[in-house]
Amino acid sequence: MPxxxxxxxxEQQAVIARVVHAHQTDEELGAYLQTLMAEFEKLRExxxxxxxxxxxxxxxxxxxRTRKKPVELAARAAKLEATGVNTWQKARKENDFSLFxxxxxxxxxxxxxxxxxxxxxxxxxxxxxxxxxRGASTKRLDPFFASIKxxxxxxxxxxxxxxxxxxxxFLQSKDLFSGTFSLETQKRLARRFSEELGFEFNSGxxxxxxxxxxxxxxSPSDVRITSxxxxxxxxxxxxxxxxxxxxxxxxxxxxAQACKEGLPVSRPPGMGMHESQSLLWEKQVGMSAEYxxxxxPIILRSFSSLPYSEFTEFxxxxxxxxxxxIRVSADEVSYPLHILLRYEIEKGLLHGSLQVADVPAVWNxxxxxxxxxxxxxxxxxxxQDIHWGIGLFGYFPTYTLGxxxxxxxxxxxxxxxPELRKCIKEGKFKPxxxxxxxxxxxxxxxxxxxxxxxxKVTGSKLDASCFLxxxxxxxGALYNLSSAEVDAVTIRS
Amino acid sequence: MPxxxxxxxxEQQAVIARVVHAHQTDEELGAYLQTLMAEFEKLRExxxxxxxxxxxxxxxxxxxRTRKKPVELAARAAKLEATGVNTWQKARKENDFSLFxxxxxxxxxxxxxxxxxxxxxxxxxxxxxxxxxRGASTKRLDPFFASIKxxxxxxxxxxxxxxxxxxxxFLQSKDLFSGTFSLETQKRLARRFSEELGFEFNSGxxxxxxxxxxxxxxSPSDVRITSxxxxxxxxxxxxxxxxxxxxxxxxxxxxAQACKEGLPVSRPPGMGMHESQSLLWEKQVGMSAEYxxxxxPIILRSFSSLPYSEFTEFxxxxxxxxxxxIRVSADEVSYPLHILLRYEIEKGLLHGSLQVADVPAVWNxxxxxxxxxxxxxxxxxxxQDIHWGIGLFGYFPTYTLGxxxxxxxxxxxxxxxPELRKCIKEGKFKPxxxxxxxxxxxxxxxxxxxxxxxxKVTGSKLDASCFLxxxxxxxGALYNLSSAEVDAVTIRS
Numbered sequence: 001m002p003x004x005x006x007x008x009x010x011e012q013q014a015v016i017a018r019v020v021h022a023h024q025t026d027e028e029l030g031a032y033l034q035t036l037m038a039e040f041e042k043l044r045e046x047x048x049x050x051x052x053x054x055x056x057x058x059x060x061x062x063x064x065r066t067r068k069k070p071v072e073l074a075a076r077a078a079k080l081e082a083t084g085v086n087t088w089q090k091a092r093k094e095n096d097f098s099l100f101x102x103x104x105x106x107x108x109x110x111x112x113x114x115x116x117x118x119x120x121x122x123x124x125x126x127x128x129x130x131x132x133x134r135g136a137s138t139k140r141l142d143p144f145f146a147s148i149k150x151x152x153x154x155x156x157x158x159x160x161x162x163x164x165x166x167x168x169x170f171l172q173s174k175d176l177f178s179g180t181f182s183l184e185t186q187k188r189l190a191r192r193f194s195e196e197l198g199f200e201f202n203s204g205x206x207x208x209x210x211x212x213x214x215x216x217x218x219s220p221s222d223v224r225i226t227s228x229x230x231x232x233x234x235x236x237x238x239x240x241x242x243x244x245x246x247x248x249x250x251x252x253x254x255x256a257q258a259c260k261e262g263l264p265v266s267r268p269p270g271m272g273m274h275e276s277q278s279l280l281w282e283k284q285v286g287m288s289a290e291y292x293x294x295x296x297p298i299i300l301r302s303f304s305s306l307p308y309s310e311f312t313e314f315x316x317x318x319x320x321x322x323x324x325x326i327r328v329s330a331d332e333v334s335y336p337l338h339i340l341l342r343y344e345i346e347k348g349l350l351h352g353s354l355q356v357a358d359v360p361a362v363w364n365x366x367x368x369x370x371x372x373x374x375x376x377x378x379x380x381x382x383x384q385d386i387h388w389g390i391g392l393f394g395y396f397p398t399y400t401l402g403x404x405x406x407x408x409x410x411x412x413x414x415x416x417x418p419e420l421r422k423c424i425k426e427g428k429f430k431p432x433x434x435x436x437x438x439x440x441x442x443x444x445x446x447x448x449x450x451x452x453x454x455x456k457v458t459g460s461k462l463d464a465s466c467f468l469x470x471x472x473x474x475x476g477a478l479y480n481l482s483s484a485e486v487d488a489v490t491i492r493s
Numbered sequence: 494m495p496x497x498x499x500x501x502x503x504e505q506q507a508v509i510a511r512v513v514h515a516h517q518t519d520e521e522l523g524a525y526l527q528t529l530m531a532e533f534e535k536l537r538e539x540x541x542x543x544x545x546x547x548x549x550x551x552x553x554x555x556x557x558r559t560r561k562k563p564v565e566l567a568a569r570a571a572k573l574e575a576t577g578v579n580t581w582q583k584a585r586k587e588n589d590f591s592l593f594x595x596x597x598x599x600x601x602x603x604x605x606x607x608x609x610x611x612x613x614x615x616x617x618x619x620x621x622x623x624x625x626x627r628g629a630s631t632k633r634l635d636p637f638f639a640s641i642k643x644x645x646x647x648x649x650x651x652x653x654x655x656x657x658x659x660x661x662x663f664l665q666s667k668d669l670f671s672g673t674f675s676l677e678t679q680k681r682l683a684r685r686f687s688e689e690l691g692f693e694f695n696s697g698x699x700x701x702x703x704x705x706x707x708x709x710x711x712s713p714s715d716v717r718i719t720s721x722x723x724x725x726x727x728x729x730x731x732x733x734x735x736x737x738x739x740x741x742x743x744x745x746x747x748x749a750q751a752c753k754e755g756l757p758v759s760r761p762p763g764m765g766m767h768e769s770q771s772l773l774w775e776k777q778v779g780m781s782a783e784y785x786x787x788x789x790p791i792i793l794r795s796f797s798s799l800p801y802s803e804f805t806e807f808x809x810x811x812x813x814x815x816x817x818x819i820r821v822s823a824d825e826v827s828y829p830l831h832i833l834l835r836y837e838i839e840k841g842l843l844h845g846s847l848q849v850a851d852v853p854a855v856w857n858x859x860x861x862x863x864x865x866x867x868x869x870x871x872x873x874x875x876x877q878d879i880h881w882g883i884g885l886f887g888y889f890p891t892y893t894l895g896x897x898x899x900x901x902x903x904x905x906x907x908x909x910x911p912e913l914r915k916c917i918k919e920g921k922f923k924p925x926x927x928x929x930x931x932x933x934x935x936x937x938x939x940x941x942x943x944x945x946x947x948x949k950v951t952g953s954k955l956d957a958s959c960f961l962x963x964x965x966x967x968x969g970a971l972y973n974l975s976s977a978e979v980d981a982v983t984i985r986s
Contacts, residue, residue, distance in 0.1 A: 002694065002714070005714050008715055202495055221500070
């Protein structure tokens with residue numbers, strides 16, 4: 001968008017928000033929903049399907065929450081969303097948090113007013129968390145984050161220590177992979193990788209953008225994913241592609257009939273479950289040794305500048321653990337600590353125990369404590385993410401919930417799919433994809449929370465131990481940690 | 494859009510059309526408009542500005558017409574628009590008119606029903622013409638097209654004859670300009686050309702697309718133009734850029750306050766006036782010798798493969814007259830004959846004197862008669878344009894009206910702006926741009942028809958003679974036609 005377009009865009013978004021709001025709060029719709037909810041317990045014997053019953057539950061919830069949300073607040077939020085992004089970009093570019101502070105403060109005010117109007121009995125941050133992850137609350141997430149905090153800080157530290165050790169310098173091999181990699185070849189390969197995981201190009205597009213993303217044009221038959229590529233670094237484009245393909249597979253796998261009928265049951269039970277699908281394909285599959293055993297020869301054939309080497313080298317490089325200031329380029333061990341930091345700051349801001357002006361200092365102090373590094377400036381620190389510029393509070397935790405669900409789901413899949421790792425080694429992804437389609441994608445929000453769905457599929461509720469075991473086993477082996485070092489991280493469940 | 498997305502897209506467009514329709518026909522709006530229209534003659538003395546009065550007139554017309562248009566017809570049209578494009582693309586690809594015929598027939602039915610509902614006393618094709626060019630009708634356009642038909646057929650024939658002549662082979666110089674032209678350099682130059690005409694990049698974007706186009710994101714501060722470039726041919730990308738820049742300048746020059754307030758007076762009085770702005774910059778300016786006297790040295794510096802030559806050579810090449818099957822690549826002498834052909838076919842289809850199945854044969858017979866060439870297949874013939882696939886009947890004539898307005902406006906500008914041609918020769922476009930902004934862009938539809946506006950600015954109503962004089966003078970000189978040959982084409986007004 002050209003810079004002068006921002007005002008008009010804000011006004012347009014406000015108009016659209018008002019039109020959508022009017023439809024979402026239509027009284028005729030409300031009357032139907034009221035009738036259905038009055039008979040909710042009897043719907044099954046009245047012949048409603050489970051998908052329909054879940055849709056009534058979701059639609060009634062949406063309706064009631066939207067009715068309670070003041071329309072002027074929605075319009076104000078829509079307008080701030082447009083101008084907020086611009087201000088955030090400017091503040092980041094000029095590395096000046098004070099430019100962004102008023103936007104952040106206005107979002108906090110809007111979110112508080114919204115929470116007070118919609119769920120007056122709920123805690124304001126619980127209201128935010130529940131918006132993106134049904135059933136999430138600080139009561140539920142405080143102990144969850146507490147259970148991963150110490151083990152992950154400890155694992156990051158141990159791995160950083162090993163880099164001093166003489167025989168653990170495998171990361172020098174990264175030099176093998178620096179060079180110039182044709183963007184055209186990378187794009188062609190990325191398309192192939194995506195297609196081989198099962199992304200359906202007749203029902204989707206694959207393009208480039210500055211920020212990789214997935215959108216669904218209101219139909220599982222029109223799903224758009226994007227990736228980005230670097231001419232000098234090979235792995236980031238591949239991993240971003242696998243990540244977005246995971247989101248894309250969820251979208252293409254949604255219940256087609258329910259989507260066509262606009263039934264809310266077709267949507268995921270939370271953003272964590274959606275993220276679990278991108279992370280499952282990117283991390284559990286795409287960063288496994290088996291995956292690279294299959295694809296490394298293909299990569300070698302495509303880039304003649306690459307020296308011949310074992311797939312294990314590339315596998316080690318993409319699994320490098322190296323604390324970074326930037327969340328989106330963080331490795332999978334430090335990533336949850338980036339999230340924890342944001343979770344604590346958001347909670348503080350919304351509970352009033354932290355003031356906007358203090359965010360930069362608190363950010364840097366937590367970075368030091370969790371990851372042992374301090375950003376040089378706010379552009380690399382508290383201004384790095386777009387989320388607070390567009391009013392997304394309570395969203396960040398879904399990234400880590402997604403990582404944990406992914407580990408749990410992959411473990412369950414390994415138990416149920418014969419020779420799953422062998423399939424991956426042979427580039428056969430259909431068994432896993434179909435399993436996820438049946439267990440996750442088509443199920444949508446049949447169950448009210450992701451927790452319930454995960455329990456149905458894996459037999460247990462949200463549980464960090466599976467994730468921690470996965471990390472300590474994988475990185476213990478890659479970094480030759482002693483079993484004592486590994487044990488210090490692992491929670492035996 | 495992926496192929497499987499088409500059904501969902503059609504449904505979405507139908508939904509949006511219904512929502513928009515509900516707002517456009519809102520009874521409260523209608524009551525306000527009725528009150529205003531009852532006092533229309535007194536609005537001026539009641540303190541309304543001329544812009545406001547024109548807005549009332551336009552809004553009331555829109556409202557009444559939309560109220561009369563059955564909502565189910567609008568939804569049906571929106572749906573057919575999505576599927577129609579796809580069918581047209583398929584028919585063109587497979588060169589099979591019979592695939593497209595049912596879509597064309599359904600559009601004719603829809604248009605007839607719409608005309609009968611909205612303007613029952615109007616002729617159906619007049620209804621179509623008036624939709625895109627207020628006040629246009631066959632009564633007005635039949636004599637207009639009659640006045641250009643014979644002169645243009647004759648001019649095309651005379652020019653084709655000269656190509657046999659020994660000293661008139663300048664087009665061989667085209668070989669000078671074949672080669673490989675870096676797309677990046679072309680894009681950089683195109684951006685510069687656009688900027689130097691006055692396109693404001695803080696209020697617009699310039700991108701690439703398969704079909705060059707201009708859109709306005711509901712604000713003169715967010716105008717998007719696109720162009721396309723060929724690695725082996727230099728002029729098409731430049732001319733497409735100048736064309737779209739002309740549209741873009743109109744959009745950026747619209748009355749900002751009226752746009753902000755959503756007043757319909759900010760829009761052009763018809764598509765012909767919009768097209769006049771693209772054609773004025775592309776043809777009158779961008780295909781003039783003066784323009785290339787300035788820009789040819791810049792082109793030479795940018796492409797080292799080009800041999801040094803006079804700007805006059807390039808000027809001749811881009812002004813080559815060579816009948817083509819394809820309207821969008823037609824030269825400016827044969828272009829109006831492509832339009833005449835479509836005008837006659839549309840009129841026949843809507844008046845019932847021509848059946849859908851007969852379109853291909855009639856098309857080819859008219860191509861032979863007007864341009865002396867017959868397309869080998871329907872893909873290059875009656876299936877070449879998207880317009881009938883999306884229900885645009887009555888639109889084509891605005892291209893030629895635009896060309897005529899452009900010639901009239903440029904002639905008037907030459908009289909009013911001191912040394913206009915000298916300015917162009919020096920790459921100074923501000924005087925012309927500001928003149929157009931004042932006389933055309935900001936005026937919008939203050940006057941009800943483009944005819945009225947043109948008369949205010951130039952002193953005369955739509956008149957083909959100015960256009961014919963321009964063509965015969967320019968091409969007479971370029972092709973060394975004798976004055977007897979030129980006289981045969983010229984209408985002295």
